[in-house]
Amino acid sequence: MKTSSKQPELKTPRLILNQFTLDDAPEVKSICSNKAIADTTAHIPHPYTKEMASEWIQAHKDNYQAGKSAIFAIRVQSNNRLIGTISLEIDQYCDRGELGYWIREEEWGEGYCAEAGKAIIQFGFEHLNLNKIKAEHMTRNPVSGKVLEKLGLTKEGHLKQHFKKWDIYEDIAVYGLCRADYTS
Ligand SMILES: CC(C)(COP(=O)(O)OP(=O)(O)OC[C@H]1O[C@@H](n2cnc3c(N)ncnc32)[C@H](O)[C@@H]1OP(=O)(O)O)[C@@H](O)C(=O)NCCC(=O)NCCS
Numbered sequence: 001m002k003t004s005s006k007q008p009e010l011k012t013p014r015l016i017l018n019q020f021t022l023d024d025a026p027e028v029k030s031i032c033s034n035k036a037i038a039d040t041t042a043h044i045p046h047p048y049t050k051e052m053a054s055e056w057i058q059a060h061k062d063n064y065q066a067g068k069s070a071i072f073a074i075r076v077q078s079n080n081r082l083i084g085t086i087s088l089e090i091d092q093y094c095d096r097g098e099l100g101y102w103i104r105e106e107e108w109g110e111g112y113c114a115e116a117g118k119a120i121i122q123f124g125f126e127h128l129n130l131n132k133i134k135a136e137h138m139t140r141n142p143v144s145g146k147v148l149e150k151l152g153l154t155k156e157g158h159l160k161q162h163f164k165k166w167d168i169y170e171d172i173a174v175y176g177l178c179r180a181d182y183t184s
Pocket residue numbers: 036037040041042101102103104107108109110111112113114115136137138141143144146147150
């Protein structure tokens with residue numbers, strides 16, 4: 001697994017995936033303050049503050065350079081609007097990345113997550129040289145499973161009451177795609 005010192009920019013037909021800057025903190029706060037985003041993600045608190053957004057963004061560069069994660073802002077090419085994030089948390093020993101994502105609620109259902117996901121999976125296998133990409137979602141969030149299936153990941157398991165969110169033990173679905181099964 002390798003990371004170069006500078007995180008590259010990825011382009012898709014409609015999107016640019018690049019680094020967040022501190023100027024994005026107010027927009028990140030605005031998107032993540034929506035309880036519908038916090039509700040189905042593992043680590044977004046509610047309420048969510050601008051300071052949380054700034055702290056999150058500030059850690060990205062060092063974590064990329066250390067090979068721990070690759071976190072991209074998702075922006076619409078036509079107007080440069082920030083609409084979400086897509087990321088890989090990296091297990092360097094196992095050459096494995098874990099996908100994470102959220103999209104601004106007004107933009108759901110436009111195919112943006114799947115479009116960004118295709119690009120970051122290619123980046124994970126071809127640039128980071130990962131052997132496997134995995135993802136997890138709460139089973140009450142089946143849309144996330146649809147996104148993963150569209151990206152070529154297959155369901156590998158169901159973990160009962162595996163994660164606690166808002167004081168409720170949530171069932172988790174686990175998905176994966178190995179390099180050997182990946183076709184770009
Ligand atoms: C999950 C999430 C990122 C999906 O983003 P999105 O940009 O709306 O997803 P896409 O438009 O790329 O959808 C991809 C596929 O998912 C399915 N899908 C999307 N929205 C759907 C809906 N409302 N109902 C059923 N299926 C849906 C479709 O199969 C779609 O493919 P298609 O467009 O070819 O039919 C978004 O709902 C979100 O941010 N949710 C809150 C945060 C979250 O749950 N993150 C994931 C944690 S595991």
